[in-house]
Amino acid sequence: MQSQWSDKDAADYVARYAGQGVNEDLALRVYTTRLLGRDPKLVLHGGGNTSVKTVVKDQLGEDVEVLCVKGSGWDMGNIEPAGLPAVRLAPIRKLRALDAMSDEAMVNFQRINLLDAGAPNPSVETLLHGFLPHKYIDHVHSTAVLSLIDQPDGEALAREVYGDRVAYVPYVMPGFALAKAVADIFDANPGVEGLILLQHGIFTMGETADQAYGRMVEFVSLAEERLARQRKTRAAGALPGALATVAEIAPILRGCVAIARDANAGTVKRQILDFRTGPAILDYVNGADVARYSQIGVATPDHTIRTKNWPLLLPAPQAGKLDAWAGDVKAAVDAYVARYHDYFARNNARSVVKKTELDPMPRVVLVPGVGLFGLGASAKDAAIAADIAENTVEVITDAEAIGTFQPIGEADMFDMEYWSLEQAKLGKSAEKPLARQVAVVTGGGGAIGAATAAAFARQGAEVAVLDRDLAAAQVVAKKIGGRAVACDVTDPRSVRAAFDAVVAAFGGVDIVVSNAGAAWQGAIGTVDDETLRKSFELNFWAHQAVAQNATRIMQAQGTYGCLLFNVSKQAVNPGKEFGPYGLPKAATLFLVKQYALDHGKDGIRANAVNADRIRSGLLTDDMVAARSKARGLSEADYLAGNLLKREVTAADVADAFVYLAGAAKTTAAIVTVDGGNIEASLR
Numbered sequence: 001m002q003s004q005w006s007d008k009d010a011a012d013y014v015a016r017y018a019g020q021g022v023n024e025d026l027a028l029r030v031y032t033t034r035l036l037g038r039d040p041k042l043v044l045h046g047g048g049n050t051s052v053k054t055v056v057k058d059q060l061g062e063d064v065e066v067l068c069v070k071g072s073g074w075d076m077g078n079i080e081p082a083g084l085p086a087v088r089l090a091p092i093r094k095l096r097a098l099d100a101m102s103d104e105a106m107v108n109f110q111r112i113n114l115l116d117a118g119a120p121n122p123s124v125e126t127l128l129h130g131f132l133p134h135k136y137i138d139h140v141h142s143t144a145v146l147s148l149i150d151q152p153d154g155e156a157l158a159r160e161v162y163g164d165r166v167a168y169v170p171y172v173m174p175g176f177a178l179a180k181a182v183a184d185i186f187d188a189n190p191g192v193e194g195l196i197l198l199q200h201g202i203f204t205m206g207e208t209a210d211q212a213y214g215r216m217v218e219f220v221s222l223a224e225e226r227l228a229r230q231r232k233t234r235a236a237g238a239l240p241g242a243l244a245t246v247a248e249i250a251p252i253l254r255g256c257v258a259i260a261r262d263a264n265a266g267t268v269k270r271q272i273l274d275f276r277t278g279p280a281i282l283d284y285v286n287g288a289d290v291a292r293y294s295q296i297g298v299a300t301p302d303h304t305i306r307t308k309n310w311p312l313l314l315p316a317p318q319a320g321k322l323d324a325w326a327g328d329v330k331a332a333v334d335a336y337v338a339r340y341h342d343y344f345a346r347n348n349a350r351s352v353v354k355k356t357e358l359d360p361m362p363r364v365v366l367v368p369g370v371g372l373f374g375l376g377a378s379a380k381d382a383a384i385a386a387d388i389a390e391n392t393v394e395v396i397t398d399a400e401a402i403g404t405f406q407p408i409g410e411a412d413m414f415d416m417e418y419w420s421l422e423q424a425k426l427g428k429s430a431e432k433p434l435a436r437q438v439a440v441v442t443g444g445g446g447a448i449g450a451a452t453a454a455a456f457a458r459q460g461a462e463v464a465v466l467d468r469d470l471a472a473a474q475v476v477a478k479k480i481g482g483r484a485v486a487c488d489v490t491d492p493r494s495v496r497a498a499f500d501a502v503v504a505a506f507g508g509v510d511i512v513v514s515n516a517g518a519a520w521q522g523a524i525g526t527v528d529d530e531t532l533r534k535s536f537e538l539n540f541w542a543h544q545a546v547a548q549n550a551t552r553i554m555q556a557q558g559t560y561g562c563l564l565f566n567v568s569k570q571a572v573n574p575g576k577e578f579g580p581y582g583l584p585k586a587a588t589l590f591l592v593k594q595y596a597l598d599h600g601k602d603g604i605r606a607n608a609v610n611a612d613r614i615r616s617g618l619l620t621d622d623m624v625a626a627r628s629k630a631r632g633l634s635e636a637d638y639l640a641g642n643l644l645k646r647e648v649t650a651a652d653v654a655d656a657f658v659y660l661a662g663a664a665k666t667t668a669a670i671v672t673v674d675g676g677n678i679e680a681s682l683r
């Protein structure tokens with residue numbers, strides 16, 4: 001591990017924060033906290049914390065000694081002074097005299113001693129920081145250190161590396177008891193530069209930010225050097241010759257790991273999947289012994305709330321035998337759920353305070369020959385699970401290379417998984433209506449597509465923005481936090497590739513808005529075939545290609561689905577010389593009914609929006625100007641030329657798509673969004 005410390009950067013932090021009234025101690029604490037937090041081999045998604053003891057002025061202008069310690073909800077990689085709330089140190093130190101303290105009392109005590117009532121909750125390891133005397137304390141869950149200490153003889157291995165430079169703390173769950181144990185062990189070893197918390201992580205201490213950080217760099221480097229010596233190689237297991245692809249297997253898996261469903265309501269509590277692969281992951285999932293080493297437990301206790309204690313291990317998927325694999329997955333998920341129920345019942349029985357069982361579905365899935373998936377309620381949560389899974393691959397690979405991976409036992413993992421202070425990290429805000437669903441919007445770079453993509457994102461869906469113009473799709477995707485995918489909807493291979501990309505990104509597809517379209521004109525008696533065929537390619541065949549790909553994925557998932565189409569007023573009420581546009585749109589309107597009829601049995605709904613006179617790719621600013629001028633109207637009056645005299649916008653169309661996506665008992669419906677046009681109204 002390379003030190004990232006720079007005297008110049010440190011001085012810059014001190015100067016920059018001085019302007020904000022932040023003292024040098026805290027400015028440097030921010031600096032090295034970021035250095036640690038930016039290295040995923042040290043700190044991953046909330047694992048780790050830091051502190052500094054300093055003196056600040058309170059509201060009365062009096063000096064008060066405080067502990068500035070990492071607050072919950074802050075990422076160490078981009079922390080600010082506000083992410084290191086100040087807690088009065090004297091009362092914290094006095095707590096050491098108590099014999100025991102409940103978690104709730106500890107959290108409350110920390111809060112009432114904050115200098116800022118609006119500050120985030122200080123870390124669950126605040127007391128540990130407070131009970132030690134050092135000015136700067138750094139704590140991380142280093143990958144290399146965990147490989148060394150997640151072993152049956154972890155303490156002996158660590159002693160071989162660190163000797164008496166650190167003290168060794170047997171596993172105790174974080175909180176008051178751990179803080180007391182650490183303080184007692186430190187008192188017996190007052191000269192140490194750090195602490196090894198077996199099966200948990202490492203602390204380093206120093207009188208300066210530079211010293212504490214430098215010790216961390218040195219100790220992690222020593223662990224890395226030890227892991228590089230006397231390594232055993234891993235034996236590979238047998239794999240079938242040809243393997244199925246991620247695009248083929250992800251929807252099957254996604255259907256099997258859905259958390260709950262209500263067939264009559266037409267609702268499913270789904271998970272989003274994040275796929276990862278690479279040489280290190282494949283070496284791990286393909287190992288002959290993977291069924292042993294992958295099922296022992298988490299690398300460090302706080303991972304359990306993100307990944308559960310063990311991943312779901314599946315058989316390798318053979319190419320061309322997906323039905324058999326789907327059966328294997330279902331059986332493996334059933335076994336996983338049964339194992340989780342047993343684990344919960346066994347451990348809850350010994351719990352003093354009875355717990356409520358969490359959902360029993362896996363958060364990490366290993367697929368030999370292919371890679372691994374992280375699972376979660378959102379793409380963000382799935383990515384966190386996948387990041388931790390990749391980190392776990394590294395910890396276990398290195399642990400097994402020099403010995404045998406052995407983390408904390410089941411009872412300790414249960415206590416951590418069901419610890420209220422850990423569950424609080426996950427938050428409990430209500431989910432948005434389309435959370436856990438993947439929505440694909442074609443023509444996503446245009447006005448209606450962009451408004452629709454944004455509306456679905458606001459409702460909590462993970463959105464894939466498809467457009468022939470990748471740059472246009474990227475602009476929209478960036479704005480809404482979605483995924484841009486290049487797609488020429490008139491090329492079936494491009495459509496297939498785009499859906500494969502969406503499946504690789506999110507695990508499947510639940511909602512499709514087949515929106516891409518363009519208008520061709522010409523009197524039907526004289527228009528050339530080429531114009532008509534071109535329009536049919538985009539305004540009919542592209543809808544069919546998109547809907548067919550979506551249906552294939554939805555059937556593989558077995559968790560219903562929603563097909564939405566942008567049809568047109570032309571499909572119902574032909575406009576003069578708009579035959580080349582209206583004819584394929586009329587066929588697409590019928591396509592909606594056919595999908596509803598043929599796939600209602602799968603719970604797949606098909607609906608459409610019939611919109612008119614909306615500024616978009618179909619009705620450009622130039623066209624609006626020309627048409628309003630030809631009619632002697634202002635642009636606003638032209639656009640509002642409907643029964644309600646209201647201008648209809650792309651956002652109104654987007655709202656109609658969102659409504660239809662949620663209308664679980666509506667299929668084969670065409671919703672008109674045109675301000676009222678009696679000739680185009682549907683009966």
Ligand code: ZN
Pocket residue numbers: 047048139140141200201
């Ligand atoms: Zn920790």
